[in-house]
Amino acid sequence: MSSVGIADLNQIERRVRACDYLTVAQLYLRDNFLLKRPLEFDDIKARLLGHWGTCHGINVAYANLKAFFGDDPDFSFVLGPGHGFPALQANLFYDGVLERIDARASRDAAGLAYICKEFSWPDGFPSHASPMTPTVITEGGELGYALANSYGVALGHPEKTIAVLIGDGELETATALDSLNLRSLLAGAKNGRVLPILHLNGYKISAPSIYARRSDRELNEMIRGFGYTPVIIDGDKPETFQLALAEPCEAPFYILKTEKGATGPNHGHFAHQIPLKRPAYNHDELKQLEEWLKSYNFDELFDEEKGFVA
Ligand SMILES: Cc1ncc(C[n+]2csc(CCOP(=O)(O)OP(=O)(O)O)c2C)c(N)n1
Numbered sequence: 001m002s003s004v005g006i007a008d009l010n011q012i013e014r015r016v017r018a019c020d021y022l023t024v025a026q027l028y029l030r031d032n033f034l035l036k037r038p039l040e041f042d043d044i045k046a047r048l049l050g051h052w053g054t055c056h057g058i059n060v061a062y063a064n065l066k067a068f069f070g071d072d073p074d075f076s077f078v079l080g081p082g083h084g085f086p087a088l089q090a091n092l093f094y095d096g097v098l099e100r101i102d103a104r105a106s107r108d109a110a111g112l113a114y115i116c117k118e119f120s121w122p123d124g125f126p127s128h129a130s131p132m133t134p135t136v137i138t139e140g141g142e143l144g145y146a147l148a149n150s151y152g153v154a155l156g157h158p159e160k161t162i163a164v165l166i167g168d169g170e171l172e173t174a175t176a177l178d179s180l181n182l183r184s185l186l187a188g189a190k191n192g193r194v195l196p197i198l199h200l201n202g203y204k205i206s207a208p209s210i211y212a213r214r215s216d217r218e219l220n221e222m223i224r225g226f227g228y229t230p231v232i233i234d235g236d237k238p239e240t241f242q243l244a245l246a247e248p249c250e251a252p253f254y255i256l257k258t259e260k261g262a263t264g265p266n267h268g269h270f271a272h273q274i275p276l277k278r279p280a281y282n283h284d285e286l287k288q289l290e291e292w293l294k295s296y297n298f299d300e301l302f303d304e305e306k307g308f309v310a
Contacts, residue, residue: 026050059090
């Protein structure tokens with residue numbers, strides 16, 4: 001516990017909250033991005049297209065990895081579930097990475113409006129990660145290649161560390177599952193370190209993932225069979241994430257447990273895509289969306305004049 005400061009944990013919690021808000025705002029809003037007035041039907045995109053379910057977990061993983069590895073140029077993050085693009089975009093915006101290649105994505109109210117309005121919008125940003133996203137080289141949307149790509153990045157680069165987030169549904173693909181064998185081929189002093197993180201949020205699209213139906217013991221034994229050391233992380237507890245990263249471990253395989261759609265509405269209903277389908281037409285849903293957005297207290301984290309508050 002001593003190695004993780006309270007200030008760091010607060011910073012992680014604030015970052016996750018900010019990126020969750022930015023994610024929801026991208027999915028739904030075409031105006032009134034800072035909730036300066038009550039939400040109206042016209043503030044909502046008429047056609048909602050994107051994936052919420054995986055996003056909170058991505059924000060948790062990103063915030064924790066960023067807190068641990070900082071801006072180390074030899075560290076890379078690979079995202080398997082490219083359908084969680086609004087979360088990736090939120091983090092790239094938050095860090096100013098997006099602004100470096102697109103001045104319209106300035107880290108202020110105008111930039112925030114730009115990324116939200118243009119998400120999943122004609123001629124704007126796509127709904128999935130794509131090569132127009134800085135740092136992304138492959139189209140997101142086809143699951144299965146993240147782990148193999150990560151070993152590819154590590155190949156011949158002992159200085160590199162690659163953390164790769166793999167969906168629990170994604171690990172059911174033959175490609176991802178067989179890529180676990182790459183560890184035994186590529187472990188060694190000549191290559192970098194790959195840190196797989198299984199995002200065990202329990203569900204694929206509308207059904208549980210196979211791994212979610214396994215006990216911790218069964219899952220751990222499977223992971224051990226591929227030569228990794230399983231390390232379970234509770235996604236609600238940044239201190240367990242930080243301690244897991246700090247713990248010396250030969251070939252860690254992190255299992256990040258979150259609840260699919262966590263922090264969203266309809267608690268207990270594990271939305272894969274859009275949890276509130278008709279807030280542009282239905283008053284109850286509009287109210288629920290407003291409450292959802294307000295639950296992040298984004299005004300504590302972002303000032304209209306000064307931008308993100310440290
Ligand atoms: C190869 C492939 N098969 C099927 C799909 C369709 N698909 C999109 S998202 C998804 C579920 C992914 O589940 P998981 O990896 O657990 O991600 P999460 O639950 O975090 O969204 C599927 C099957 C796909 N994108 N790629």
